[in-house]
Each structure stands twice: as structure tokens, then as C-alpha cells.
Amino acid sequence: MPGIGRLTPAATLLAAISVLVTACTGQSGAEAADDPKADVTLNFWHGWSAPSEVKAIEENIARFEKAHPNIKVKVTDNMTDDKINQALRAGGEKAPDVVSSFTTDSVGKFCNSRAFADLNPFLRKSGIDKTKVFPKTLLEYTQFNGNQCTLPLLNDAYGLVYNKDAFKAAGITEPPRTWSQFAEAARKLTRTSGDSYEQLGVMPTFHGYETTPMRLAAQWSPAYFTADGKSNLAKDPAFAKMLTAQKALVAELGGYQKLEKFRSTFGDEWSTDHPFHKGLVAMQIDGEWRAAMAKEGGASFEIGTAPLPVPDDQAEDYGKGYLSGTVMGIAAGSRKQNAAWELVKYMTTDTAAVVAFANSIHNVPSTLEALESPDLRVSPEFKTFLDIARHPKSNTTPAQADGGTYQLTFQDFAYAVEKGDVSDLPAGLARVDQQIDTDIAKAK
The missing domain is CATH 3.40.190.10 (Periplasmic binding protein-like II)
Known part of the structure; x- marks a missing residue:
């Protein structure tokens, strides 16, 4: 069973994540003071649960520990975002230092609440140009307002x-x-x-x-928000x-x-x-x-x-699709952030590690080099999705301060439309825009 496909509904996460606004303190980026070469044990929590997935994670961690003998990683699997958020709020030695989440819809909330540390300073210290490592669309759903609080860990097309x-x-x-x-x-x-x-x-x-609705809408290349951040569903004809x-x-x-x-x-x-x-x-x-x-x-x-x-009037764009994926970040309250960064860096940017993990759980690699690696096992059926991931017009749902609430609002409206409960589509979309703008304003 593919872990990424089992996404936790964003609605169940909003309350739990919001409490982190006042709960998360700690080091960040250039301010992290721990010695990454000191002996340390990291707590790594992730959501995979199937035996093959857990085994793939364990194999990746074993390779990491071999390359970093001073860092031990205590892995906890089958962790929901609710459990992760409760632990982050409580803090302490048992709380996770590194987190992997399936819920890309909540990245905006993670970043806005400062639940996860901004990884931009760590990237700069390591000399990593993220725009040359990760596909553009994946960077879009792993950051919010310039805060790169997560990085991609495999993706779905x-x-x-x-x-x-x-x-x-x-x-x-x-x-x-x-x-x-x-x-x-x-x-x-x-x-x-x-x-x-x-x-x-x-x-x-x-x-x-x-x-x-979001995955179908992707084929129309929609713009969910205007340049000034206002909901754009009524004005962009793609949605209607x-x-x-x-x-x-x-x-x-x-x-x-x-x-x-x-x-x-x-x-x-x-x-x-x-x-x-x-x-x-x-x-x-x-x-x-x-x-x-x-x-x-x-x-x-x-x-x-x-x-x-694709829509008939966009036939030349055939090949594009919707992208999402697993994200990985460092808890803002962790006192081991430099060591934690070594694990995040390895799992998200090391080509061999990314390819090995992708091969093990049959997901799409999340770095540009891994997508082209000769070690990637590619069946004819799988190649289709690699090509979708590479397509320049493949797109995703953008991160927002309210996490996935705006998507749920759109989705509920789409349910009503298909049932025949909406008589005036433009007016309905305008009301959806108003609700989305209100929710985002409250979240900010």
C-alpha cells in the first residue's frame, strides 16, 4: 500500500495544528547551536505502516547511520498528524525531532504556526540550491510565504x-x-x-x-488565488x-x-x-x-x-497532471536541529537514498537527479507518472495559512454541484471565494 496515497483529511488537523502557534519554540537554521558531530539520538516520526514501507524506511535509516555513526535514529511509525501535533505541543525528550507527513495540504499551517523550523538557513549552510535540486511544483507545496518549513520526500503524480x-x-x-x-x-x-x-x-x-475536484481542476491549469492573495475561483473560468x-x-x-x-x-x-x-x-x-x-x-x-x-482547447498541454507528496521537516522545538538537518538532508537530497526509497515503495522520486537516475526501476506503467512529474505544466494546490480548509470549502461546493443542488454556478463560486477569504484572514 502506498503511504502517500493515504492522505489524512485536512479537516481533522486544523485544530491540532493551530495550537502550535504559541507552543513551538526552539532553534532555527543559522541559530541552531548543537554539534552535529556529537553523539546524539534523534526521534523520527513518520506515518507509513505497511510492512514493506516500514522496512524501506528502516533500510534508509540504516544507510544514514552507517554514514553518520555518531547519530542514532529512533524511528516511530504509523504516526498520524494528530499524534505528531500533540507531541510537538507537549515537547520534551520524547517529542519528535524530525517529522514526515503525508498531509501536504497542511504545509501552510505548519509554516505559518512555526511548528516546523525554516529550512532555508540549513540549505544555505550546506550550499544547496533548492531550485536546482527539486522540481518547481514540489517546492511550491513545501513552503509558505518564503518559509521553507518542509522539503519533499518522494511525490505522487x-x-x-x-x-x-x-x-x-x-x-x-x-x-x-x-x-x-x-x-x-x-x-x-x-x-x-x-x-x-x-x-x-x-x-x-x-x-x-x-x-x-482538485485533481480534475489541475487539468485546466487553474489559479486558485490572485497576485494579492484573494480567492480566485469565480474569476478564473477554469473552475466553472x-x-x-x-x-x-x-x-x-x-x-x-x-x-x-x-x-x-x-x-x-x-x-x-x-x-x-x-x-x-x-x-x-x-x-x-x-x-x-x-x-x-x-x-x-x-x-x-x-x-x-486535458480540456479540448488545451490539447497541446496533454501530459500534465496534479502533483502532491510526502513532506519532511524539523520540529521547531527540537534542541538537536543541526543533527536533525543531517537526517533530513540525507533523506530528501541524497540521490541514492531517494532512488532506493522510491524503488522500495513505488512512488515518484522528488529530486531532479533522482528522476533521471539509471538506478531507478521504471516499468512502462510507471514511466507515465515520471513523465507527468516532469511536465512543465503539472501543478498542485498552493499552500495557504489555513492549511487545507480552502480546498475543503471548494470540495464541499463541488459535491453540491454534482448533486444538482447549485442553480447558479457563478454566484456559488463567488460565495466560495468569500468564505475562503474569510477563513484565510482568520488563520493569519
Whole structure:
């Protein structure tokens, strides 16, 4: 199971993170006074829990400790952001010095509250030019207002995973590149059975696992905020166009109620009962892990991968997609920040370490050198997602002071749109903008 794909909902984190504003004190960057060559034990907390993931972390830590014999790392796995935030607030010797989080949506909150130390001074001391190490989009979601409070630790690219056998049976010779081709393929691949489905071309509703409004909106290259930081959903036509296209596809495939009734029969996203594995859904919007998981889950058909389709008027940008990933930072209250930086630097910038970790858990590498490494194991299915990660117009949701609250506001509105509860889309988006601006102002 891919760790990055199991993102903690941002809504559960906001209260816990906000208390850190007054709780986090400590060293930062150039002010860190501990001797990184002294014998020390670091507490490293992360969220991975599957045996293969935990083993991959342990192997990386073993390589680090061999290169840094004075630094021992005590690793605690399966840590949620709630547990991490409580420990950071409490402080003390048992609190984490280094943290890895799946929740990129909360980076703005982590940085704004000063829960994590700004890593810019550490980067400068180490002579590392972050713009030459990490892809631009990854730097966007790991910092806020110039505070680089986290660094990328692998990343996810989202694309299309599809059933090649079903494509062949439907007479479809290649994956769709534009939205109109996508909608046509979804119709051809759908076979009804009474008031349900024998096979659904794609589950288009926003509750369908990884099919979130943010990941679909990425194909329209949206601008969530204006230059002065105001919410931009009503003024940027990308959002209305995406919502309109998605709602039309929902209607074409049977309507919201029928689709949701079918979706209620689906198995867990991370189990062998996933509907794509079982051939119930022919196309799946998903991350780089899905093809491997489907094979391991006993899928009996040939699997293909491709970028998500783009709007018809942006056909020249085909290949782009939504990017997110795991982040890694240093607790602001840690008294071992220079030693902690050695661990963060190794795991996030050392090419061999990044490649080894990516190979172990089947995620996309997070440095420019690792993306091109000859040691990276690349299957044809995986290459698609590497190409999406490299695409200059791939994008992400920007960090904000309220963490992921603005995304939840947009997502709730998208749920209402697809159900048919919004009669005036422009007016609805304007109200969403007002709510987002209010929430961000409160967070600041």
C-alpha cells in the first residue's frame, strides 16, 4: 500500500495544528547551536505502516547511520498528524525531532504556526540550491510565504490507469487525450445491468477515491488565488469549466443517484476488492501505485497508464497532471536541529537514498537527479507518472495559512454541484471565494 496515497483529511488537523502557534519554540537554521558531530539520538516520526514501507524506511535509516555513526535514529511509525501535533505541543525528550507527513495540504499551517523550523538557513549552510535540486511544483507545496518549513520526500503524480482488455473490446485503440475523447470512451466502456452496471467506464463522482475536484481542476491549469492573495475561483473560468464538464459526465453515465448507488458497493481503496482490480471500472483516476497494486491484487487483464485528459482547447498541454507528496521537516522545538538537518538532508537530497526509497515503495522520486537516475526501476506503467512529474505544466494546490480548509470549502461546493443542488454556478463560486477569504484572514 502506498503511504502517500493515504492522505489524512485536512479537516481533522486544523485544530491540532493551530495550537502550535504559541507552543513551538526552539532553534532555527543559522541559530541552531548543537554539534552535529556529537553523539546524539534523534526521534523520527513518520506515518507509513505497511510492512514493506516500514522496512524501506528502516533500510534508509540504516544507510544514514552507517554514514553518520555518531547519530542514532529512533524511528516511530504509523504516526498520524494528530499524534505528531500533540507531541510537538507537549515537547520534551520524547517529542519528535524530525517529522514526515503525508498531509501536504497542511504545509501552510505548519509554516505559518512555526511548528516546523525554516529550512532555508540549513540549505544555505550546506550550499544547496533548492531550485536546482527539486522540481518547481514540489517546492511550491513545501513552503509558505518564503518559509521553507518542509522539503519533499518522494511525490505522487496523478494520471489514468485503464483496462486494456476492456478498451480492445470496446474498439478503443488508445487512451483519451482530451476531455471529449474521455467522455466518449467512458460511454463506450459502460455496460448497464438493470438499474446498475456490469462495467462502468469511469466513476466520475467526487467521492470516487482519488477523483477529487482538485485533481480534475489541475487539468485546466487553474489559479486558485490572485497576485494579492484573494480567492480566485469565480474569476478564473477554469473552475466553472471543470465543474460543468464533470457534472455533464455524471449525467451521461447514468446520473448522480445511480452512480452513487453503484459506488456504495465498492471495496476499500487499498484492498484487493478495489473495483478496478475486479474489472467493474474500466478507467481509474489514480496515482503511480495503482497499476502495481492491481497486478498484486490479482487483476486478470492487461493494464495501461496514461496522463489524464486535458480540456479540448488545451490539447497541446496533454501530459500534465496534479502533483502532491510526502513532506519532511524539523520540529521547531527540537534542541538537536543541526543533527536533525543531517537526517533530513540525507533523506530528501541524497540521490541514492531517494532512488532506493522510491524503488522500495513505488512512488515518484522528488529530486531532479533522482528522476533521471539509471538506478531507478521504471516499468512502462510507471514511466507515465515520471513523465507527468516532469511536465512543465503539472501543478498542485498552493499552500495557504489555513492549511487545507480552502480546498475543503471548494470540495464541499463541488459535491453540491454534482448533486444538482447549485442553480447558479457563478454566484456559488463567488460565495466560495468569500468564505475562503474569510477563513484565510482568520488563520493569519
